[in-house]
Amino acid sequence: MLDFEDDASKREKCYTTIGQLPAFIDPKQPPTKRSPFSAILGHPFVHTVEVILPKDILSHVEPQLQNLRYARVFMSLSSLLEGEFFNTYIKTGNILMISEGRSGSDSVFTLKDGILKLELSKEIFERTGLTGKPVRSGGKKHAKERFIVEINLRLPSMLHGKKGFERIVWAFKNVLNQSVAWLFFDLTTSSGGVSEDDPSLKGNHPQIINYKPLITEHSNILVPRLPGPEITNESREAAELEDHCNELSEWLAMVSLQSPRVSVYDDVDPYLCRYSVPDSDNAKPTSLFSLKWHGLVPSRWIIELLVAILKETAPKSIAPYAWFALSASALGREAVEARDGYTVMVLPTHVPKEDVSGVQADSSSKGDGRHFICWEYVGASIL
Amino acid sequence: MSTSTTTTPSKRKSSSTTSSSSSTPKTIHFTSRTPTWTYLKLQLINNPPTTSTPLDPLTARTYLSAALSQFLGLTGTSIPIDILKISPPRPSWASSTSTGGKGAGLGSTVWTRVPRDDAAAVVAALSSWIGGSASTATNTSGAGGDVGGGGSVAWRVCAKGNYLGALVNGGGGEVFIP
Numbered sequence: 001m002l003d004f005e006d007d008a009s010k011r012e013k014c015y016t017t018i019g020q021l022p023a024f025i026d027p028k029q030p031p032t033k034r035s036p037f038s039a040i041l042g043h044p045f046v047h048t049v050e051v052i053l054p055k056d057i058l059s060h061v062e063p064q065l066q067n068l069r070y071a072r073v074f075m076s077l078s079s080l081l082e083g084e085f086f087n088t089y090i091k092t093g094n095i096l097m098i099s100e101g102r103s104g105s106d107s108v109f110t111l112k113d114g115i116l117k118l119e120l121s122k123e124i125f126e127r128t129g130l131t132g133k134p135v136r137s138g139g140k141k142h143a144k145e146r147f148i149v150e151i152n153l154r155l156p157s158m159l160h161g162k163k164g165f166e167r168i169v170w171a172f173k174n175v176l177n178q179s180v181a182w183l184f185f186d187l188t189t190s191s192g193g194v195s196e197d198d199p200s201l202k203g204n205h206p207q208i209i210n211y212k213p214l215i216t217e218h219s220n221i222l223v224p225r226l227p228g229p230e231i232t233n234e235s236r237e238a239a240e241l242e243d244h245c246n247e248l249s250e251w252l253a254m255v256s257l258q259s260p261r262v263s264v265y266d267d268v269d270p271y272l273c274r275y276s277v278p279d280s281d282n283a284k285p286t287s288l289f290s291l292k293w294h295g296l297v298p299s300r301w302i303i304e305l306l307v308a309i310l311k312e313t314a315p316k317s318i319a320p321y322a323w324f325a326l327s328a329s330a331l332g333r334e335a336v337e338a339r340d341g342y343t344v345m346v347l348p349t350h351v352p353k354e355d356v357s358g359v360q361a362d363s364s365s366k367g368d369g370r371h372f373i374c375w376e377y378v379g380a381s382i383l
Numbered sequence: 384m385s386t387s388t389t390t391t392p393s394k395r396k397s398s399s400t401t402s403s404s405s406s407t408p409k410t411i412h413f414t415s416r417t418p419t420w421t422y423l424k425l426q427l428i429n430n431p432p433t434t435s436t437p438l439d440p441l442t443a444r445t446y447l448s449a450a451l452s453q454f455l456g457l458t459g460t461s462i463p464i465d466i467l468k469i470s471p472p473r474p475s476w477a478s479s480t481s482t483g484g485k486g487a488g489l490g491s492t493v494w495t496r497v498p499r500d501d502a503a504a505v506v507a508a509l510s511s512w513i514g515g516s517a518s519t520a521t522n523t524s525g526a527g528g529d530v531g532g533g534g535s536v537a538w539r540v541c542a543k544g545n546y547l548g549a550l551v552n553g554g555g556g557e558v559f560i561p
Contacts (some may be wrong), residue, residue, distance in 0.1 A: 004503035009421065012545045019410035035410070047555030072561060100559040181559040207561055232409045241411070246418050246546075253547035257494060259468040272440045273465040275496065295558055329552035340549035380544030382554040 011337055012379040015039075016245050018231055020369040021346070027307050036344040036374040037303060040328070043339055044112050045098050046297040047331040049305070052255055053324035055217070055287040057313055061324075064308045065213050069192030070296045071184040071206035077109065078172035080116070081153075081160075085202040090114055090153050093188050096298050100181040104137050104146070104335025107176065114154035118176070120147050128171040136336045146335075183296035183331075193296070213291040218255055220264040222283040224248070226323055228348055229371050247278040249343060249375045252325050255288060302328060310346065310370075323348045333382070340377040347371045421502035422467075422550055424542035425493045425509065430535045432488030440466050443493050446536060450512035451505065459508060465496040467547075492541070499545060509538040 017035040031037045053061065080086065080097075089095045090111070097111040103119055110117045118132075125132060125147040132149035151168060152158070158165050184206060185193035194201070194208050227244070236244075254262045254275070261268065261275045264285040277283045306326055313322040327343035349370055427438060427446070443466055451459030470492045497505050515535035542550045 004507060006503035008543070009499065009502060009545060010416075012416070014415040014418070014546050015412070016415055017410060017412050047558050048552040050552070072559070100556075102554075102556070181561075183558065232411060238413065242413055242415050243419075246415055249546065249548050250420075253551050254467065256551045257468050257547070259494070261467055268440070268466075272444055273467065273496075274463065275465050275467060327548060327552075329549075329555060331555040331558070333554065340544075340546075341552070343548050375546070375548060377544075377546045377549035380542065380546065380549040382542040382544070382550060383540075 008379065008381050012377075014246070014249070015376040015378070016242070017374040017376075018241075018245070018371070019374075020229075020232070020371050021310070023369045025307050025310065027304070027311070030303050030307055036306075036342070036372055039342045039344070039374050039376050040302050040306070041299050042376070043328060043330045043341065044096065044299055045110065045331040046299070046302065046328045046341070047294065048329045049293045049297050049302055049326065050256055050328075051291045051305070051309065051324055051326050052252060052288055053291075053309075054223075054322075055289055057322045057324070058289045060312045061291075061309050064312050065291065066301065066305060066308070067192070067213075068211040068293045068295050068297060068301070069194055069208065070211075071194050071201060071208050073182050073184050073201055073204050073206035074179050075182060075204050076172070076179045077118075077176050078169065079204065080111070081169060081172065083202075085204065086153075088198070088202065089186065093186065096185040096187060096296070097182050098296065098332050103333060103338070108332065109180070109182075110332060111153075114152060116151045116153055118149040118151075120149065120176075122147065124175060125149070127175045129167065130171055135334075185296050185298050187298060187300065193298075209295055211293055211295050213293050216258070216290045216292070218258065218262075218288045218290060220285045221255060221262050221288045222264055222277040222280060223286045223288070224251060224278045224280070225282045225284075226348055227371075231347065231371055231373070244278070245373055245375070248345070248373065251278060252327070252343060252345065256290065256327065296331065297328070302326070306344070313346075321348050337379045340380050340382070342374060342376045344375075345373045347373065417499070418545050419499060420496045421499045421543065421545050422547045423495045423497065423502070423505065423509075423540060424550060425495060426539045426541050427490035427493065428537045428539055429488035429490050430537070437471055438469055438491035438493070440469060443469060443491075446514055446538070447495070447509070449514050450538060451508045453512055454508035455504060459504070462497060462501045462505060464505070467494040467496055469493050489539075490536075496547075502543065506540055506543060510540055513537045 017039075019035060022031060025031070032041055051061075080090065091114075094113070095111065097109075099109040100106075101108040107121070107124060108119045118130075119135065120128065120132070122145050128149070130149045130151075132147040134145045135148045137146040160166075160169075184201065186195050187193075189195045192210075194206070199208060200206070226248075231241075251262065259275075260266050261273055262277055309324060309326070313324065323346055325343055325345040327341065329341040330339050333340060347370060427443070444464070447464050448460050451462055451464075453459075455462075472490050472492070513535050514537070542553070544550045
């Protein structure tokens, strides 16, 4: 009715996937192609991971919780290419690095799988003399174009003394010569993101951060009746299913926000807020816990966490009512249609009330695979 | 008013549902583009910076209504705004990522929900509003300049999105700050 154009809102979307997890997941070789694993791998840099679960399964999960260990280091691009650091971490090792700055306005750098990616403004890009390609930076007609330079530092030609490499070194010495804050995670270490025998990162004086999960109790939360395996039944209208999923994701976010509106004791006036828990008549008060990690979290670490929680909640005794939700927020989002993060909710496997013979056969054919909903958020505007 | 706020699965393929039943575990994919609500993370800015008095929902609602009625008149006041949460000002990392800098009177954070179709109007109304004492109308709040007369308040829109799950944890800029 009010005629305001809202371009950003039109570009926002949420990819939703409802499916079944494999009955057995090999911790050494988790699947990569299928959701939710594909969603996790699609977000290489994550700054916050949160797991929400009911109180009674916390005790099963808690002993398995991983710490997060990463480093914060202040260095220039040229020091990435110097001697030991270059050989150990980039040529032979496998590290994940991301620099400070906001995509779309600052120069931002990421390093993943040996590929250094630089996002630069037009002036700086032209001064560097490197080759790159233009990227969208917000669709503003008056705004200057921005460019992405991608350099695969693991190529055999990327050696000191080679012509192409010397050009990069020149650009890093003369144009992109400021020191910036980076986050560093060494993927080759089995335990944490910084190797034990080189805590100084070849003399770059990092600040090593050990992050224990922050455990918060949310007591007396109204938990809606969660869908079970029946969610994939064809019987439901597509629009109804979509609404149901959106409400569920909203509720999870409300718990994460610690909003008083999802508490049993909330008595806010409808003038101030009309939110209600989905299907609130059937909602039960439950104590929930949230576990939160904050820092640089690589996707492999999140998959390990997911597989560990799945394993701990799998035993037949607790599986029927065990559920949890894992959400992650992306770091270093692009300026346009960025991937903001995702939420994976593993649903309870409801016990069939009275076993009809047909049901029995059905459940055995389905195996142990639990159902999940995966939401992938794209294009929100966050300052 | 929220007459036009129902989820309209119109235009394009707003939700293209494809279910692949060939492989054993059935998977349903769809893309949600037109949810009912838009979520806004707002921050109240006090000018001059006051000793942070906690903001209560009713005062917040009054400030929001004032902004909407200034910009849109009676139509504006009829836009329903749900206050999901109010958190007190956090002096540490929360304010260090802001543009205003330290001590610019950054106040409580308010999480709200508005009908998606009204969101652009709400953002425009809130960001153009300065409330409180009228004598400081020329002074843009947040700049922290000298103020004659009483204090003023303004809203800053920190985040806007159609899915709350994407907003709750912010952009993560604070992890770079030692």
